[in-house]
Amino acid sequence: MVTVRYGTHTCELKEGESLLDGLLRHGVPVAHACKAGSCGSCLLRSVEGQVPPSAQAGLKDSWKARGYFLACVCHPTGDLIAEPGGSDIRIAATITALDHLTHDVVRVHLACQAPFDFRPGQYLTLFRDDGLARSYSIANLPEEREIELHVRRVPNGRMSGWLFEGARTGAQVQLQGPSGECFYVPGRQDQPILLIATGTGLAPLYGIVRDALRSGHRGPIHLFHGATRPEGLYLAKELAAMSAAHGNMSYTACVLQADAPGPFEIGQIGQVVASRFSELDGWRGFVCGDPSVVRSLKQQLFLAGMAMRDIYTDAFLPSAA
């Protein structure tokens, strides 16, 4: 039986239980969201004892060296003393703008009080002052002064609901990260690129597509954005203008249902993409947004010939209970 000490709490882990689940079972408050080792909300620091390497997978080396690990994927084999992680690796930021782009998408601008380095398309963990933490993808380029996030309002969503109507400009939050492997890597500049987003999955792709263009990517770049209805599309004007300004970039909006025709395709996004591009051998792909759509599109791109190592995805996994 493994015993874990965390602050003033001591608890024994059950067989197969993660450190996070053990602490939560004992009523110990620990910030968490995805429970799948991706969002970084439950980052803790080990003070004593051995942390299994799998609990540090994907963390920055400098964080690993300081004993940071993710509690949700930590299954310690021996006793461990841990403490809350974070304050030395989180940076403070101020909400500077909250723009409602559609009935359920708000664009959040954040001014960081310390430099925050990232690759466009990566995501960060946003901490509210009460400790609530959620992952959001970064939509801006590093040289732009403020961080830009696109947040979709989830019914009864604690963080998204707050950002949508509770939060005010001037509010203080904390940022941790960045994380994620879904970004443009310079090189192979003639390779065709396909980017597909549903909903706010557009956020990382909005950064990635601009990153590819400013890096001088020469191959065709095709961006598809899907929404349920036309009023769910956003940044359509900006993307159409981007396409007009760059001969190798195209933008296709896509909706499931519409009352009247418009500047969009009507249909399931996977089918719209397949009707345009069915042979993807040698292409690079980026897919972000709803997890089930990401999963099926990833398989679609792979079966159409895209190499697995050329497919970059971020599934917006909901927080786990």
Added chain:
Amino acid sequence: MHSKCIFLPTANSTLFDQLGGQAAVEAAVDNFYRKVLKDDRVSHFFDAVDMDRQRAKQKAFLTMAFGGPHNYSGKDMRTGHAHLVARGLNDSHVDAIIELLGGTLRDMGVQEALIQQVAAIAESTRNDVLNR
């Protein structure tokens, strides 16, 4: 603890070398995984949530079938496939996998004699895979 077996070929140039080693595995794995996903006989056994992890498993399998260094034991094969046997995995599926494996190697232009050797290694795992 069950001891791990490592395939140690005796010929001067091993099957694995003749096929092109780890680079050949890397070149084959997407092709093989795609064939498996497109084949109605077996695709449902491979329809994983995590495609990257599923691909890694295919890579380990190909490394073994190509005669490369691996650390599968018969016991690993058994425990690794028990849940699939419970879902109906049987000889016809093993046949299909060996056929698709051959198809992948043919796509890569590998000679029939080598393909037969790969098929024989895959064949040698049949009883463990099917938990018999």
